[in-house]
Amino acid sequence: MSFFSNLLGGKSNSSAKVAKDRLTLVISHDRTDISPQLLENLRKEMIAVLTKYMEIDESNIDIGLDSNDRETSLVANIPVVRIKRGQPNR
Amino acid sequence: MSARVIVITSGKGGVGKTTSTANISVALAKRGKKVVAVDGDIGLRNLDMVMGLENRIVYNYIDVIENNCKLPQALVQDKRLKGYLSLLPAAQTRTKDAVTPEQMIELCDKLRPEFDFVILDCPAGIEGGFRNAAAGADEALVITTPEIPAVRDADRIIGMLESMGKSPIRLIINRFRPIMVQNNDMLSQDDVLDILSVDLIGVVPEDDGVIRASNSGEPLTFEQSTPAGEAYANIAARILGENVPMLQFDANSQSFLSGFKKMFGF
Numbered sequence: 622m623s624f625f626s627n628l629l630g631g632k633s634n635s636s637a638k639v640a641k642d643r644l645t646l647v648i649s650h651d652r653t654d655i656s657p658q659l660l661e662n663l664r665k666e667m668i669a670v671l672t673k674y675m676e677i678d679e680s681n682i683d684i685g686l687d688s689n690d691r692e693t694s695l696v697a698n699i700p701v702v703r704i705k706r707g708q709p710n711r
Numbered sequence: 712m713s714a715r716v717i718v719i720t721s722g723k724g725g726v727g728k729t730t731s732t733a734n735i736s737v738a739l740a741k742r743g744k745k746v747v748a749v750d751g752d753i754g755l756r757n758l759d760m761v762m763g764l765e766n767r768i769v770y771n772y773i774d775v776i777e778n779n780c781k782l783p784q785a786l787v788q789d790k791r792l793k794g795y796l797s798l799l800p801a802a803q804t805r806t807k808d809a810v811t812p813e814q815m816i817e818l819c820d821k822l823r824p825e826f827d828f829v830i831l832d833c834p835a836g837i838e839g840g841f842r843n844a845a846a847g848a849d850e851a852l853v854i855t856t857p858e859i860p861a862v863r864d865a866d867r868i869i870g871m872l873e874s875m876g877k878s879p880i881r882l883i884i885n886r887f888r889p890i891m892v893q894n895n896d897m898l899s900q901d902d903v904l905d906i907l908s909v910d911l912i913g914v915v916p917e918d919d920g921v922i923r924a925s926n927s928g929e930p931l932t933f934e935q936s937t938p939a940g941e942a943y944a945n946i947a948a949r950i951l952g953e954n955v956p957m958l959q960f961d962a963n964s965q966s967f968l969s970g971f972k973k974m975f976g977f
């Protein structure tokens with residue numbers, strides 16, 4: 622939000638802007654209808670699979686659903702510390 | 712002839728489905744298309760009154776489905792646009808479960824060869840009434856106002872229409888108030904489109920003429936002299952594939968004059 626539009630219209634905290642922000646947030650939840658529990662289970666299982674192949678930084682994993690343009694994607698950012706060599710240990 | 716079957720829907724009630732059905736049907740008929748407006752709101756019918764045809768109803772389409780009469784007997788011809796505009800009324804004393812989606816598809820298929828357009832007025836919500844009314848449609852127009860509950864519910868309906876395979880699905884923003892948008896007190900057209908990511912077919916301004924028109928049973932598009940009437944005539948033209956420019960109302964615009972000009976430019 623530029624200085625001028627703030628000066629002229631106060632758009633940054635206008636009621637229309639507040640409505641848009643609230644709607645954007647709630648609709649992204651509506652569209653993905655996935656429970657935090659389900660996301661947590663997914664996270665645990667993904668970690669279990671991934672650690673067979675690589676050492677990952679579990680404390681900095683970021684997994685979530687992202688909605689735009691009527692499509693939802695699973696976005697995961699998983700820092701890799703080291704790739705394991707050879708066969709995964711079962 | 713094989714009609715395009717278009718359902719007019721919304722998630723939230725009272726946002727202008729019946730008003731839009733009547734005005735778009737009249738506007739298309741005035742353009743020389745054979746149109747039938749079908750009242751999908753069984754038990755809560757309004758379209759007959761908004762179109763000013765309530766005194767001419769003998770049968771309804773439940774009678775057709777239950778073989779109490781033939782389809783042409785249930786069609787009410789609008790004498791103001793004779794040969795171009797008809798109403799197919801709903802039953803007022805029945806409930807939504809009086810028909811099944813299959814029966815609605817069959818009904819639409821009976822209408823297809825007789826008309827250029829079948830316009831279905833839909834009940835609000837995402838329940839059986841909506842599913843019935845939408846079942847026979849190829850395309851959908853979703854109505855919303857620029858307010859939080861209506862936009863949120865519109866998103867739900869759009870998702871459902873997509874999963875039902877309707878295409879195209881296009882949006883009408885109704886009861887738009889340029890001055891409020893100008894003052895950043897109402898979501899702009901661009902805000903609503905950003906949120907819903909769907910194609911826009913028109914913006915209809917808030918207009919006292921809408922209420923006067925429903926008082927008298929004469930949809931605005933008969934005259935077209937008011938802002939909402941003009942907006943609906945433009946929507947009809949866009950349905951016909953015409954490239955009528957969509958005047959952008961820019962909420963960031965600080966010029967009162969441009970906002971004022973645009974106000975009359977729907």
Ligand SMILES: Nc1ncnc2c1ncn2[C@@H]1O[C@H](COP(=O)(O)OP(=O)(O)O)[C@@H](O)[C@H]1O
Pocket residue numbers: 721723724725726727728729730731757835885886887915916917918919921922925939
């Ligand atoms: N553009 C508009 N300007 C002013 N009033 C409107 C407008 N559109 C709809 N209305 C009013 O809103 C009310 C609900 O409209 P209606 O078409 O019956 O909605 P729905 O069929 O979605 O329930 C009616 O009283 C109608 O006159």
Ligand SMILES: [Mg+2]
Pocket residue numbers: 728729730752757833834
């Ligand atoms: Mg209605």
